Amino acid sequence: MMLNHFSYSAMSMFYRCGESFRRRYVEGEKLPPGIAQLRGTGFHGGAKVADEYKIATREVMAQSHLRDATAHAFDSALMSGGVLLGPDELSRGKSVVVGEAKDSAIRLVDAWRDNIAPTYQPEFVEKRIEIRVPNVAPKLVGIVDLATEDGVIVDRKTASAAKGANDVKTSMQLTWYDVSYQALTGKRAKGVQLHEVVDTKTPQALIHESTRDDEDRRVLGKYIERAIEGITTGRFLPAAPGSWNCAPRWCGYYSTCPYVREGQR
Numbered sequence: 139m140m141l142n143h144f145s146y147s148a149m150s151m152f153y154r155c156g157e158s159f160r161r162r163y164v165e166g167e168k169l170p171p172g173i174a175q176l177r178g179t180g181f182h183g184g185a186k187v188a189d190e191y192k193i194a195t196r197e198v199m200a201q202s203h204l205r206d207a208t209a210h211a212f213d214s215a216l217m218s219g220g221v222l223l224g225p226d227e228l229s230r231g232k233s234v235v236v237g238e239a240k241d242s243a244i245r246l247v248d249a250w251r252d253n254i255a256p257t258y259q260p261e262f263v264e265k266r267i268e269i270r271v272p273n274v275a276p277k278l279v280g281i282v283d284l285a286t287e288d289g290v291i292v293d294r295k296t297a298s299a300a301k302g303a304n305d306v307k308t309s310m311q312l313t314w315y316d317v318s319y320q321a322l323t324g325k326r327a328k329g330v331q332l333h334e335v336v337d338t339k340t341p342q343a344l345i346h347e348s349t350r351d352d353e354d355r356r357v358l359g360k361y362i363e364r365a366i367e368g369i370t371t372g373r374f375l376p377a378a379p380g381s382w383n384c385a386p387r388w389c390g391y392y393s394t395c396p397y398v399r400e401g402q403r
Contacts, residue, residue, distance in 0.1 A: 141369060143268070144276040144362070146314040152365045154383055156374035161391050164374075169390035170220035173227060173239050176212065178296045180243035181335070182283075183211020185250060185294060189260040189284060198255050201248065208247045212240050224387040246296050246335045253343035254333050258286040269321050271359075274366060280318025289328040291315045295335070302334035306346035313358045316350040 141148070141163065152159040161167045171179065187207035188199040199207075216236065227235045262285050269278040284292040293312050295302065306312065312330040319327045329349050336342040368374070376397040377384040386392045 141276040141366075143279045144274075144366065145279040145281075146311050149362060149365050150311075152369065152374075153361070155377035155381070155389070156368065157376040157395060157397060158389060158391055159369075160374040167391070170222040171215070172222050172224075172388070172390070173235055174296075174298075176215055176221050176236075177239040177243045177246075179215040180208050180212030180240065181246050181250070181296050182294060183215070184208030184243070184247045185255075186263050187211075188247075188251065188255060189263045192255070193260050193262075196259065198251060201251060204247055204251055205244050208244050209240065212243050222390045226387065242337050243296075246337055246341055249341035249343040250294075250333070250335050254335075254345060257345065258288070258290070258292075261285045261287045265322055267318050267322050269318065271362075274362065275370075276366065278314075278317075278362070280314055280321065282315050282318050282322065285319060285323075285327070289325070290331055291319050291327045291329075292331045292333055294333045297334060297336050300334060300336045300342060300344060302332045302344060302346040306330065306332040306348045310358050310361065312348070313350050313354045317355060317358070 148159070148163060151162065162169075184204055184207045188204050191197070191199045191203075221232075221236060223232060223235060262282070264281060264283060265285075266279065266281045269280060271278055282291060283294055286292065291312065293309065293315060295305075309330075309332065312332070316327050316330060327350070329347060331348075332346040334342075334344045334346065336344065376395075383389060384392070384398075389395070392398060
């Protein structure tokens with residue numbers, strides 16, 4: 139099997155669980171997003187609208203307008219893709235869980251607006267590029283969440299617990315963005331940032347900074363090389379036994395996975 143395009147999200151799934159990758163990208167079994175992903179889509183949608191507004195006006199968007207944009211992004215994602223709920227979430231009721239996630243997305247984007255949005259001027263948001271790499275058959279797809287006028291690349295995350303201080307140093311997604319940014323602009327980024335908004339009782343809005351160099355790119359290249367080799371030869375290894383993601387809450391394929399005992403499905 140050979141892919142025409144290869145993205146960071148595809149590579150991440152391949153290493154997290156090759157069986158999930160096979161079901162999604164080979165068999166075409168695309169599943170609705172989970173509730174955390176739906177919340178993140180609402181948050182990202184609102185932040186994108188606010189950044190586009192700031193590019194045009196150089197001003198931070200009014201809170202009421204940003205909340206409306208976030209709610210619209212959340213509702214649109216729910217209507218177009220639905221949501222996949224786990225057993226515990228279903229027991230609480232879909233309307234309750236979805237309503238809480240929407241409220242959370244709005245609460246998080248409020249924290250982002252007050253604490254992070256004023257700290258930068260965006261150059262562009264969510265730009266997509268296809269990159270041809272020598273000796274790599276599929277085109278690499280890069281979508282840069284945000285680039286600032288200062289030449290900094292930004293990834294945005296929502297989370298239930300803060301973890302970005304270490305993640306920003308090791309994130310291959312930011313290295314992928316770094317390569318994509320140079321392909322888009324012809325210049326190296328000055329740095330990378332992770333904007334993390336944590337859904338605690340009082341949401342935390344955190345900025346973590348790092349840089350990327352040629353050694354980071356070399357390591358990313360090796361991961362891409364091995365992943366494409368595995369895909370081409372059909373070596374789709376399941377998640378390691380006991381992995382956190384091998385559970386009905388995190389994997390939509392769990393109930394039909396051949397690597398799970400029937401009594402546990």
